[in-house]
Amino acid sequence: MSETLDTAGATAMLRAVAQAVIDQTDVLTDADLAIGDGDHGVGMRRGFEATLEALQSPPDTVEAAFKAAGTAIMSQTGGAAGAIFGTFFRSGAKAFAGRDAVDGASFAAFLETGLEAVLKRGGVTEGQKTIIDALAPAARAARAAAGGSLADVTAAAAQGALDGVEATRAMIATTGKARSLGERSIGHPDPGAISVSLILVAARDFVAAA
Amino acid sequence: MSETLDTAGATAMLRAVAQAVIDQTDVLTDADLAIGDGDHGVGMRRGFEATLEALQSPPDTVEAAFKAAGTAIMSQTGGAAGAIFGTFFRSGAKAFAGRDAVDGASFAAFLETGLEAVLKRGGVTEGQKTIIDALAPAARAARAAAGGSLADVTAAAAQGALDGVEATRAMIATTGKARSLGERSIGHPDPGAISVSLILVAARDFVAAA
Amino acid sequence: MARPAKKILNDPKNVVAEMIEGLVLANDGRVAKLPKHNALVRTDLPDSKVALLIGGGSGHEPLFHGFVGRNLGDGAACGQVFAAPSPDTIVEAAKAVHRGKGVLFLYGNYAGDNMNFDMAAEMLEEDEGITVRTVRVTDDVAAAPPERTHDRRGIAGDVYMIKITGGAASELDTLDEVERVARKAVANLRSMAVAVAAGSIPETGKLTFELADDEIEIGMGAHGEAGVYRQKLASADSVADQMMEQILADLPFRRGDEIALMINNLGATTMMEMLIVNRRIRQICDREGISVHRTDVGTWVTTQEMAGFSITLLKLDDELKHYLDLPAESVGYSRM
Amino acid sequence: MARPAKKILNDPKNVVAEMIEGLVLANDGRVAKLPKHNALVRTDLPDSKVALLIGGGSGHEPLFHGFVGRNLGDGAACGQVFAAPSPDTIVEAAKAVHRGKGVLFLYGNYAGDNMNFDMAAEMLEEDEGITVRTVRVTDDVAAAPPERTHDRRGIAGDVYMIKITGGAASELDTLDEVERVARKAVANLRSMAVAVAAGSIPETGKLTFELADDEIEIGMGAHGEAGVYRQKLASADSVADQMMEQILADLPFRRGDEIALMINNLGATTMMEMLIVNRRIRQICDREGISVHRTDVGTWVTTQEMAGFSITLLKLDDELKHYLDLPAESVGYSRM
């Protein structure tokens, strides 16, 4: 288990993340069918397949790797998820500016920077049953663990996201396609939040195995 | 059991015939769904409901009663059946011209006159899996029994029609909506032929009970 | 035939009358209903013209009632769902559109329509002294072999027939001439349909045929009459290939021909599917050296909620092109 | 969500690209596709005009790609099925339609569209110096209470918005003026839908919601988003009554108002049903003293093969009427 990831390592991690999301296309489809329009799975698959392709040519820096992922997602996913995850990776990438490796602290900063951009773009706050409800607790958990190793930070972030997904079950959607369900949205986890957890769990597992 | 039907009796018989066909709407629907477009039942119902209405005002003559039925059918049934059964009753009615009652001989003449008009109108011959394949044997059987009572003639006609319906099962449709089924039409009786049998069975039963 | 149809209707026995009432209201006064019949007539008919009367069973909306308008039908006689109109309705509609130069009857070639329109024609000639000519649409290549085109059904080709004959009936002065143009058009017209799922008649509420979840039927008729064969659901390209092979060979269409191309929705098919099929058809036309003068992709000749589509090719010459390209406007079909 | 969809397609991943290829081929050269994006642009754009860019997720055919043409959209940015287009596609489409007088973005109010179009607008202003204004369609009264119209979805009202804004963008000289007309139109626009059966996304092949055989959902959104309530299948008249009650009360529409009326097929509904509903709507309008300037009954904003329809009312004044009634022609919408 390495303490940091260089550009090649970060690229490999992003590839593992992409594959993990692609593998769960059907799970995301079903989650979005339950409270949205059913396209979240295929949208995420398109975006992360484009990410895998974009990362074929090795990026020069960690920042470039994350930005390439975000750009691929933004241009191929479409919909709310494309805008949000695209913004998340592209803006979050700035946390790695000038750094040649990902460590625990920079990973936590990545989550915070990405979260901030996403909050601004989407105009929602916590509790509206969105991506934010996985991302915000993940970022907080990562910050709390930021003194530790990259493994500690990714583990904390993943757990924060998973807890966040669970918490979305009890929420009433007040934005996005699920909004009109009102109370009928209770009981179902938010699809976008599930995607956040898939991403962070894959990152944790990659770091743990690296 | 009376030997002849006067105008009121003929009108009552036509009403009984109409009701019998209306009662079998679903049977005709299913028969037409199997090899046609499924509208034969509702078409016959429309025509014979209009017949019942037309016969509310008592016709002056037997001929007028049959003609009124034919006119109602022709204008309300629509489709192939409207043209054929409308023509059949309207043209067949001429066999009663100048007569004040229906007897065995005139009923046989009615079937023959109606058949002739229908053959001309439809341009088909026996064996093409149509109304003709019930009507022609019915007319022949009626002619053979025409020396007997009205009861004999209607019974013979009904039996001829029923046998005709059975025979249509083995035929390949070469006209109408069933034509394109080709060999797939084998095994199914012709819907229009079934209607002929319903009409003549109801006539037989009315005469037998009168 | 067990699955029930699911529709938002009032009394199913009144569908045709209520539908025509709704259509007249949607039409901004340009068509009127005859008081006692399910028939429509243009309100802006010129004093003198060859009249075009179209019609047939209902249930194929927007055909026929939606095709009454300038350079289209002058009137329409509408039957109940899938049932030809009765002679009296046709007679009254013909009298209402007649403007002194005779009436052309244009309708699909079905036993019921043929008999009812023929009876009406006889009545009109005998009782009213109105000259009637008849052209039957026989575009469905699936319905009979090429040597028996008179046994073929009329399907989506009705649209191009109404468009061309409507134009000819606006510009040409005699019934003879209008009939000549219509006969030329029908001789140059070929169509074929594929069904994916069945439609239903409101009054019975029953689907008109059964098709397995993974089956389609090539050559299905406009009332659910049997087609040429059933097969497993296949790709858009391969379905288009099969249909085009039969259509092209039938006329036959040859290198250098110029055509109008119509892809018509049988009811419940997505436009996406039809556009994807259009893409393939154009690849085939390019390969065969056939040029496409114009394309119509839309919903014009339906079989209630049947899913599937038809492909229609019309071989053009300058005269047909002229009438086809005239502007037209109606509830069912508008083109500048 | 178990019943599989049954469609004639090639690889479901390519549906949007193939559909756009088919559409361009059907369009007689009047629109072109951008080389690297699922975006369409008119080929006959004048040198100087305010540009109207429309767009959104695909799957609502003929919206949006079918609404590019004279007096309609100048271009369209198309996403994947039910997914807003990405910022880069929108940027390229905007650059292609821009003719020196700024670009108006007109699209339905959904989180995904809002974010992607906003990002594109920022890029265009910052990187290209192109002025962009945005008008979001919010006609669905089922989506949020009247005090939160900014939370409402855009559904079939898109058609009247594109028609009016397209006309205004042809005749008016400044982006300000075109935006003003569009804002007035959207403020006067109200719609509501009813769903009878679900549609599906080609890539998943799954129906987007479940509805019992005897149930309908009033207020269903254009991607199958939940409506206001579910109820048993009811008569056309009572369904029209319920929907009209909510629509009329919302603006509210008042005695003496003049409206345009649209009944839009969500995909698989028969035109017969819509015409029967039109009949009832006109009875209601008569009773309420609302006059109908024009009616459009057809298939313009779909949810794939969803069955159901929507009702749209637009309150008119002379200016809106003028732009609405301009002739327009495109694959999806033509009116003389």
Ligand SMILES: Nc1ncnc2c1ncn2[C@@H]1O[C@H](COP(=O)(O)OP(=O)(O)O)[C@@H](O)[C@H]1O
């Ligand atoms: N304004 C927003 N801010 C953050 N996340 C959002 C917002 N709107 C929607 N989302 C997220 O997007 C997810 C849906 O993504 P997706 O299905 O790809 O997009 P769409 O809603 O356009 O179909 C939701 O589950 C929710 O988590």
Ligand SMILES: Nc1ncnc2c1ncn2[C@@H]1O[C@H](COP(=O)(O)OP(=O)(O)O)[C@@H](O)[C@H]1O
């Ligand atoms: N040319 C014809 N002559 C006699 N009977 C015919 C002819 N064509 C069809 N039929 C009869 O009409 C019946 C179908 O009637 P119907 O369903 O009412 O009409 P349609 O075929 O117009 O739907 C067939 O079963 C057949 O018996």
Ligand SMILES: [Mg+2]
């Ligand atoms: Mg979604």
Ligand SMILES: [Mg+2]
């Ligand atoms: Mg029938």
Ligand SMILES: [Mg+2]
């Ligand atoms: Mg029929």
Ligand SMILES: [Mg+2]
């Ligand atoms: Mg979506």
